[in-house]
Amino acid sequence: xxxxxxxxxxxxxxxxxxxxxxxxxxxxxxxxxxxxxxxxxxxxxxxxxxxxxxxxxxxxxxxxxxxxxxxxxxxxxxxxxxxxxxxxxxxxxxxxxxxxxxxxxxxxxxxxxxxxxxxxxxxxxxxxxxxxxxxxxxxxxxxxxxxxxxxxxxxxxxxxxxxxxxxxxxxxxxxxxxxxxxxxxxxxxxxxxxxxxxxxxxxxxxxxxxxxxxxxxxxxxxxxxxxxxxxxxxxxxxxxxxxxxxxxxxxxxxxxxxxxxxxxxxxxxxxxxxxxxxxxxxxxxxxxxxxxxxxxxxxxxxxxxxxxxxxxxxxxxxxxxxxxxxxxxxxxxxxxxxxxxxxxxxxxxxxxxxxxxxxxxxxxxxxxxxxxxxxxxxxxxxxxxxxxxxxxxxxxxxxxxxxxxxxxxxxxxxxxxxxxxxxxxxxxxxxxxxxxxxxxxxxxxxxxxxxxxxxxxxxxxxxxxxxxxxxxxxxx
Ligand code: ADP
Ligand code: MG
Ligand code: ZN
Numbered sequence: 001x002x003x004x005x006x007x008x009x010x011x012x013x014x015x016x017x018x019x020x021x022x023x024x025x026x027x028x029x030x031x032x033x034x035x036x037x038x039x040x041x042x043x044x045x046x047x048x049x050x051x052x053x054x055x056x057x058x059x060x061x062x063x064x065x066x067x068x069x070x071x072x073x074x075x076x077x078x079x080x081x082x083x084x085x086x087x088x089x090x091x092x093x094x095x096x097x098x099x100x101x102x103x104x105x106x107x108x109x110x111x112x113x114x115x116x117x118x119x120x121x122x123x124x125x126x127x128x129x130x131x132x133x134x135x136x137x138x139x140x141x142x143x144x145x146x147x148x149x150x151x152x153x154x155x156x157x158x159x160x161x162x163x164x165x166x167x168x169x170x171x172x173x174x175x176x177x178x179x180x181x182x183x184x185x186x187x188x189x190x191x192x193x194x195x196x197x198x199x200x201x202x203x204x205x206x207x208x209x210x211x212x213x214x215x216x217x218x219x220x221x222x223x224x225x226x227x228x229x230x231x232x233x234x235x236x237x238x239x240x241x242x243x244x245x246x247x248x249x250x251x252x253x254x255x256x257x258x259x260x261x262x263x264x265x266x267x268x269x270x271x272x273x274x275x276x277x278x279x280x281x282x283x284x285x286x287x288x289x290x291x292x293x294x295x296x297x298x299x300x301x302x303x304x305x306x307x308x309x310x311x312x313x314x315x316x317x318x319x320x321x322x323x324x325x326x327x328x329x330x331x332x333x334x335x336x337x338x339x340x341x342x343x344x345x346x347x348x349x350x351x352x353x354x355x356x357x358x359x360x361x362x363x364x365x366x367x368x369x370x371x372x373x374x375x376x377x378x379x380x381x382x383x384x385x386x387x388x389x390x391x392x393x394x395x396x397x398x399x400x401x402x403x404x405x406x407x408x409x410x411x412x413x414x415x416x417x418x419x420x421x422x423x424x425x426x427x428x429x430x431x432x433x434x435x436x437x438x439x440x441x442x443x444x445x446x447x448x449x450x451x452x453x454x455x456x457x458x459x460x461x462x463x464x465x466x467x468x469x470x471x472x473x474x475x476x
Contacts, residue, residue, distance in 0.1 A: 003197040003235065005228055006205060007157035011170055013149045013180040014126065014188040015058045020145035021125050022049030022092065022275075027147075029186050033131075033140040041145035043088030049274055051076075055147040056278065058179040059099045059123050060288050062149060065173050065295055066118055068103030072280045076123075076272040084139055085128035093150075094122035095269040099278070105173070106297060107165040108315070116166050117154035124148050149180070155194070155205060160224035164217055167191060168319065172296045175321045190215045195224055196241065197231045206231075207241040211248055212258060223248035227255055299324055307337035316345055322357035329364035335371035343367060347388055362391050370398040382455050383407050411458040413465065416449070419457070420465045423448045434470055442466060 020027055023040035039047040063070045077095035103118035126148050128141040151170060157163045171189055174180035182189045190213055196206035209227060214220045226248075231241050246255040271277075294302070296318050303314040303324075318324045327344060331337050348367070352360065370387060373379045379387065379402055390401045402408060410416060423445060424431050434441045445466045449457055 001236065002200045003232055004200050004202075005159055006155045006196050006198060006208075007160070007163045007224060008155035008194045009151075009153045009157070009163060009167060010192040010194070011151040011153075011167065012126075012190050012192075013151065013170075013174050013182075015055055015147040015149055016179055016181055017052055017054045017058070017147055019052060021052050021055050021123070021147035022145055025145065029183075029188075031142055033138070034142060036142040037144070042141060043086075043144075049092065051275060051278070052147065055123055056099070056280070057288060058147075058177075059121060059149055060280065060285060061177050061179055061292065062121060062151070062174065063100035063103060064285070064289050064292060065177055066103030066105055068100045068118060068121070070280065070285055071097065071099055071101060072282070072285075073097070073277060074099045074280075075277045076275045077269045078272050079124075080268045081266075083127065084137075085130050085141075085144070087128070087141065087144065091125060091127065092272055092275070093124035097277075098122035099280075105166065105169050107162060107169055109159070109161050109165050114156075114158075114162065116156045116162075119152045119154050121149055121151045124150055155196075160221045160228065163193060163224055164221040167217060167220060169296065172319055172321070176293060176295055176299075178293075178321075184215045184217075187215055191220060193220060193224055195227050195231070197228070197235060207243055209241060209243065209255075210245045211255060212245055214248060219248055219250055222250070222253070223255060226253065230255065296321075296324075303327075307331060307341075309337060309341055313338070313341045313345065317341060320357065326357045326360060326364050330368040333365060333368040333372070335368050335375060339371055339375075340368070343371065343388075347385070351392060361395065362388075366391060366397055373398055373402065377409060377411065377458065378402065379407055380409050380455065380457075380459060382450075383409070386455075407456065409458050410453060410456050411461055413461065416453075416457050416461055417465050417469070419449050419452055420445075420462070420469050423452070424466075424469055431470060 014027075017027060019025060020041055023038050025036045025038050025041055028036065040049055060070055074094060075097040076092050077097075078090040079093045079095070080090040082089055098120040100121035101119070103121065104115050105118065106113055106115055108114075124147075126143050126146040128139055128144040131138045131140060153166065157166055171182050174189070175182045180188060184190065193211040193214065194208045195211070196208035198204065198206040209231070211220075211223050211227065214223060227246070234241060245258045247258045249256055300314045300318040303309050303318055304311060309317070317327045323344075327340065330344075331340055344367070348360070348362065370384055370391070373387075374381055374384050387398050387401050387407065390396065390405075391398060394401070427445075427448075430441050430444065434445075442463065446459065446462050449462050449466075450459075
C-alpha cells in the first residue's frame with residue numbers, strides 16, 4: 001500500500017519589539033533570571049495588561065507580506081492551563097478571532113513550485129522558562145510576556161523537504177521584514193510539526209502526531225523523516241497511529257512520547273475581559289503596506305535579471321536578508337557577480353557553517369577587493385585562496401596581505417622565461433615526448449614552474465612561454 005505524507009506547521013516567531021506585549025519590561029535575551037519582570041508579566045492579581053502597538057503593526061506586516069486577510073476587528077482570548085512557567089494560569093492568545101487569516105507562500109523543492117496556505121496568524125505571549133538540574137527546578141520569568149506571532153499552516157506540505165523549505169521561507173520573510181531576529185538557538189523562531197499519513201487517493205486526513213518545539217531546520221527534517229517511517233511501519237503492520245505529542249531526541253535519532261494530545265475544548269478558551277477588542281483602521285494598514293521592503297521572492301527575481309545569476313545562486317543568496325545585503329554591498333564595488341556568488345557560496349559559507357552573515361569575519365568590501373585583485377591580475381586565483389585564509393584569521397585587508405607576503409603575480413616575461421628554460425633543461429625526456437606529440441605534458445611543466453615560483457607566475461603567460469620555448473615558430 002502507498003501512503004501520502006501530510007504535514008502542517010505551527011511556527012512561533014518572537015517579535016522583535018523592545019518591550020513585552022502587555023507591559024513595559026524589556027524583551028532582551030540573556031539577562032539575569034527574573035530581572036525583566038513586573039506585576040503584569042508576573043501575573044499578579046489585579047494587574048492590567050496594556051497592548052503594545054508595535055506587536056499589532058508587526059502582525060499586520062507579516063499578513064500583508066503573505067497576501068493574507070487582515071481582520072480589522074480581532075480579539076484576545078485566554079487559553080487556560082496550569083504550568084509552572086505560566087504564573088497567570090492562562091496564556092493570553094487569540095482564538096476565534098485572529099488578526100490574520102488566509103495567507104500563502106510559495107516554496108520550491110526539486111524545481112517544483114508549490115503554494116502553501118497559511119490558515120491563520122495570531123498574536124500571543126510567550127511563557128517563562130524552566131531550568132532543571134539534577135535535584136531542583138528553577139523558573140525564570142524574563143521571557144513571560146515576550147510577544148509571539150503564531151503562524152499556522154494548512155496541512156498542505158507533502159514531504160519533510162517541503163516542510164523544511166516552507167520553514168525557511170517563513171524565516172526569510174520574517175527577517176526581511178525585520179520583525180523577528182530568527183535566532184533559533186535562542187528560541188526566537190521555533191516550530192511544532194503535525195504529521196500524518198493516508199493511503200494515496202484518500203481525501204480524509206489520517207491520525208496525526210505533533211512534534212513539539214523544534215529549533216533547527218535540520219532537526220525538523222530529520223524528525224519528520226523518522227516519523228514518516230515510524231507511522232508507515234505501524235500502519236503496514238495493521239496498527240493505528242495514536243494522536244499524541246512527541247519530542248525529537250537528536251541524540252538517539254528517535255521521537256519520544258511527551259504527553260497525550262489535548263483538544264481546544266480542554267483549554268476553556270474565552271475572550272479576555274481585560275483587553276478591549278482591537279479595531280484596525282484601513283488607513284493604518286495602508287501606512288504599513290507602504291513601509292514593506294522587498295521580499296525574498298522579488299529579490300531573487302531581481303538578482304537573476306539585474307546580475308545575470310543562475311536561479312540556483314539567486315535562491316541561496318536571497319534566502320537570508322543579511323546574506324542578500326552582503327552580496328549587494330560587495331557587488332556594488334565592481335567584481336563579476338557570478339564569481340562573487342561562487343566565492344560566497346563555497347568558500348565563505350563553508351567557513352560560516354550556518355552562522356549569520358551579520359557576523360561575517362570578512363566584510364563585503366574586503367571580499368570585493370580580493371576578487372578585484374584577481375580580476376586585475378595582481379594575484380592569481382590560486383593565491384587568492386591563500387589570501388582568503390589569511391583574511392579569515394587576521395581580519396586584514398587583502399591588499400595588505402598581498403603586500404606584506406609579497407604575493408603579487410609575476411607577469412614579467414623575462415623572469416618567467418628564465419624559469420621555463422631551467423625546467424626544460426632539467427627535463428629533456430619530457431620535452432622530447434611533448435615535441436613528438438606523444439603526451440600532453442603542459443600541466444606537468446606549468447606545475448613545476450608554479451612550484452618554483454611559489455604559485456605566483458601568471459598562468460596564461462607561463463603556458464604561452466612553454467609553448468614558445470618547446471615549439472618555437474613551428475607550433476602545431
Ligand atoms: P492544534 O495542534 O493546536 O490542536 P490545529 O488542530 O489547528 O491546532 O492544527 C495545527 C496544525 O496541524 C496545522 O498546521 C494543521 O495544518 C495541522 N494538521 C491538522 N490536522 C493534521 C493532520 N491530520 N495531519 C497533518 N497535519 C495536520
Ligand atoms: Mg498544535
Ligand atoms: Zn512586565
